[in-house]
Amino acid sequence: MAEPVIAVLAANSYGKADVHLLKVEREGDRHRVRDLTVTTVLSGDFEASYLDGDNSAVLPTDSQKNTVHAFAADPIGSVEEFGARLARHFAAAHPAVRSARVRVEERSWQRLPVEGLPAATAFADGGEAVQLAWATVADGRLTVACGLRGIKVLKTSGSEFHSFLTDRYTTLAPTRDRLLATEVGARWHCADGTSAWSKVRDAVLAHLLEAFAQTHSLAVQQTLFAMGRRVLAGVPEVESIDLRLPNIHHVPVDLTPFGLEPGNEVFTVFDRPYGVIEGSVRRGAPGAGAAGDADFPSDADSPNEESR
Numbered sequence: 001m002a003e004p005v006i007a008v009l010a011a012n013s014y015g016k017a018d019v020h021l022l023k024v025e026r027e028g029d030r031h032r033v034r035d036l037t038v039t040t041v042l043s044g045d046f047e048a049s050y051l052d053g054d055n056s057a058v059l060p061t062d063s064q065k066n067t068v069h070a071f072a073a074d075p076i077g078s079v080e081e082f083g084a085r086l087a088r089h090f091a092a093a094h095p096a097v098r099s100a101r102v103r104v105e106e107r108s109w110q111r112l113p114v115e116g117l118p119a120a121t122a123f124a125d126g127g128e129a130v131q132l133a134w135a136t137v138a139d140g141r142l143t144v145a146c147g148l149r150g151i152k153v154l155k156t157s158g159s160e161f162h163s164f165l166t167d168r169y170t171t172l173a174p175t176r177d178r179l180l181a182t183e184v185g186a187r188w189h190c191a192d193g194t195s196a197w198s199k200v201r202d203a204v205l206a207h208l209l210e211a212f213a214q215t216h217s218l219a220v221q222q223t224l225f226a227m228g229r230r231v232l233a234g235v236p237e238v239e240s241i242d243l244r245l246p247n248i249h250h251v252p253v254d255l256t257p258f259g260l261e262p263g264n265e266v267f268t269v270f271d272r273p274y275g276v277i278e279g280s281v282r283r284g285a286p287g288a289g290a291a292g293d294a295d296f297p298s299d300a301d302s303p304n305e306e307s308r
């Protein structure tokens with residue numbers, strides 16, 4: 001028989017990690033977004049749950065997540081203020097809590113400056129975009145494919161998705177007003193003889209962002225084609241462009257169980273799973289673009305990737 005082990009419970013805490021939410025603050029047509037990831041950590045008199053499974057003092061982590069959502073319905077203020085409000089709430093509301101720690105991380109989004117459009121509802125995040133190039137010499141000939149990834153953009157208006165095919169497994173509700181968010185991956189091929197790659201790159205990016213912001217979207221697929229077509233129209237050096245647009249789902253949080261207005265301001269960000277929409281756009285007459293397999297930018301880091 002195994003030796004009886006004498007064990008005591010030492011330090012312990014529990015909470016909800018990485019509650020990722022997006023709050024849209026609307027002032028008429030001008031929107032502002034707050035992209036927050038919140039972690040709650042409670043410690044206190046919770047030994048009974050660890051030792052005996054007695055949960056009578058345990059505020060479920062699910063309730064902690066709901067609290068974060070409900071508090072986000074009020075003006076958020078700074079990350080410090082939001083964290084302090086939550087921590088004070090958890091510490092005061094439940095007697096077993098001796099300390100409540102709340103971590104608030106904010107990702108910043110900037111309005112897309114789009115000429116001729118206030119673009120008060122289109123944003124790009126402050127993160128770093130990655131620039132990519134694939135240079136190949138074969139038979140003495142240089143070909144260069146160019147790309148970028150990691151450009152996060154979102155629109156808080158001008159996006160719908162409805163009238164889609166349904167089957168017995170469909171539960172998705174049609175919507176005429178949804179939040180559209182993606183992380184653009186692109187790879188383009190230039191005409192022979194092009195060497196002004198940096199100039200082309202800047203122009204491609206500007207056209208991609210502008211088309212994203214300006215296109216009233218009925219589907220990510222439609223936005224993708226509009227973005228590709230805009231690049232071909234605006235950058236004569238580009239012969240074709242492959243685009244990958246993940247559809248990063250933002251689902252409105254139902255606040256009615258907490259006695260609040262349902263609202264359309266606090267969204268849960270589902271980092272995964274996500275839709276993946278890919279397509280190549282190239283010069284040619286309608287009907288000429290036979291559908292086929294392509295190496296989309298998702299595969300872009302494969303060392304074997306070298307040609308279209």
Ligand SMILES: O=c1[nH]c(=O)c2[nH]c(=O)[nH]c2[nH]1
Nearest residue numbers: 161172218219220221247275
């Ligand atoms: O723009 C979209 N295209 C889809 O194919 C799709 N599928 C889905 O669930 N949502 C969306 N949105």
